[in-house]
Each structure stands twice: as structure tokens, then as C-alpha cells.
Amino acid sequence: MGPRDGLQNEKQVVDVATRVELIERLADAGLKNVEAGAFVSPKWVPQMAATEEVMAAIKRKAGVSYPVLTPNMKGYEGARAAKADTVAIFGAASETFSQKNINCSIEESLERFRPVIDAAKADSVRVRGYVSCVLGCPYEGKISPAQVVPVAAALYEMGCYEISLGDTIGVGTPEETKALIRAVAKAVPVEALAGHFHDTYGQALANIWAALDEGVAVFDSSVSGLGGCPYAKGASGNVASEDVIYSLARSGYDTGVDLDALIETSVWISEKLGRKPGSKVTLARTAG
Secondary structure, three states: HHHHHHHHHHOOOOOOHHOOOOOOOOHHHHOOOOEEEEEEOOOHHHHHHHHHHHHOOOOOOOOOOOOOOOOOHHHHHHHOOOOOOOOOOOEEOOOHHHHHHHHHOOHHHHHHHHHHHHHHHOOOEEEEEEOOOEEEEOOOOOOOOOHHHHHHHHHHHHHOOOOEEOOOOOOOHHHHHHHHHHHHOOOOHHHHHEEEEOOOOOOOHHHHHHHHOOOOOEEOHHHHHOOOOOOOOOOOOEEEHHHHHHHHOOOOOOOOHHHHHHHHHHHHHHHHHOOOOOHHHHHOOOOO
């Protein structure tokens, strides 16, 4: 998620060459899905401007997908022109968050996504669905599984191959995560679910393990913990990819990812951004 969800929440705008190198480094490290950018208005998300240039410049690696965010048909058309093989749409489980984030109701957002999904089906392009605020909302507080299920189910029924459940402000805990997965899995096959946990309260890794226990096997992460959430006070952003890979690998999972290469990339991009790495694993491995 680093090149998109990570960089779009950084205060500075990163040049195309750096974005391209970041994407290629992550693919070379063994990651099979590297979200490359977003076809959104540069007025609202200036960090994602020139995504078409990024897509044109990256050396695409066999077996790696480079999804892009496409909130509407205009975005989808840009993605197709850039030869994207996977696109993503972004909904919410909170009515207030939907209104403030994408200026429409949840129901209206789903109707907005329908033509994108229909066009993608016709073009044999995969569509991934995101549901934000699945465990908490900065405006409404705690979100119940009952609010998440209909949104996730609607996206899946429309044709999304995978639904990423996002704890956007990072307030969720393991037991809440388990209850959420159990509820959503009654409407969407657990094999089609993914977890997206921010680490605001230091719960992201614990929530990943809780979701793993419930059968979820796909998780979003961001190299060096890039990103943040403009809606969550003190938010530290996405869980760091290095921390997730370290935890899984030391526990016997074969992730297929080169942790050393990931750490090198974490240090490199952090230097480019003029900040310390946001990964505990990277900080520990590079201390001294």
C-alpha cells in the first residue's frame, strides 16, 4: 500500500521517479501486489497526480499486479488507458465518513461504483473493494459489524473479487476484529476477505493475527509504515510491511518476501522523505 495509501497521506508530494523506484523495489522484494497509484483529482489528492506517468514508467514484473484506485468512471478510464489489470473502489461503513470523505451517502457511493465494476467485468479487469471505518469512525465512534456487513456484501455481489476491511483510524482490538470477521464471513466468503489495519493504538499486528485465526489470509501493509489518516488525531498510519513480514516469517509462514530487501527499501524511502522509518523491525535492524 506504500506507493498509494502511504504516499497519498504524506504531506509532501513525491516525484514520479521516486514513486516508480519505490514500486519496483517492492516488487523486487517479492511482493505480488503493489498498489501503484490513484486516478483521482489532483486538486484533492495532489500526491497522486501523474499516476499515468508512473504506470507508464514502471518495469512490470511477471506475476506482480499493480492495482490503482478508481473512484468513478473517469478514474476507471484513466486506469484502462494506463493498462491497469486491477482497480480498486473505496466505500465506507460509516454514513458520516462517506459524506465527508467522498461527498455522498453509502447507497449513492455503491451506485457510483456499479458502472465501474460493470466496465471492468467487460474488460476482464479485476476489481478490489475497500470498506473503511469497519471498527471505528472519527465522527460516529464505534462501528458495529451490522453496519459493515451490507456494504461488504454489496461490493462482493457487484463483482469485487476481494473485500479489504479497513480499520481506518486504528482503534480496533483483536476480539472486535474476530467478531467483525465472523459477521462479514456470513455474507462474503472468508477467502474473499482481506484486512487493512492502521496502527494508531498499536493494535495492528494483534488484529492481523486475530483475523488470521478467523481464516483471513490477505493483509494490506505499507513499507516503513508510510501514511497516516487525516481523520485520526495522532494516527501513525498503516502497519509497516517489515513488521508484518517479520512476525509471519518468524512464526513459520512462507511469505515469499525478502525481509532484508524490504528493510533496505524502508530506509531508502524514509531518507527520501526526510523522516525516520516507521517500522520497529527496520529501526531494530539498523540501530547503531
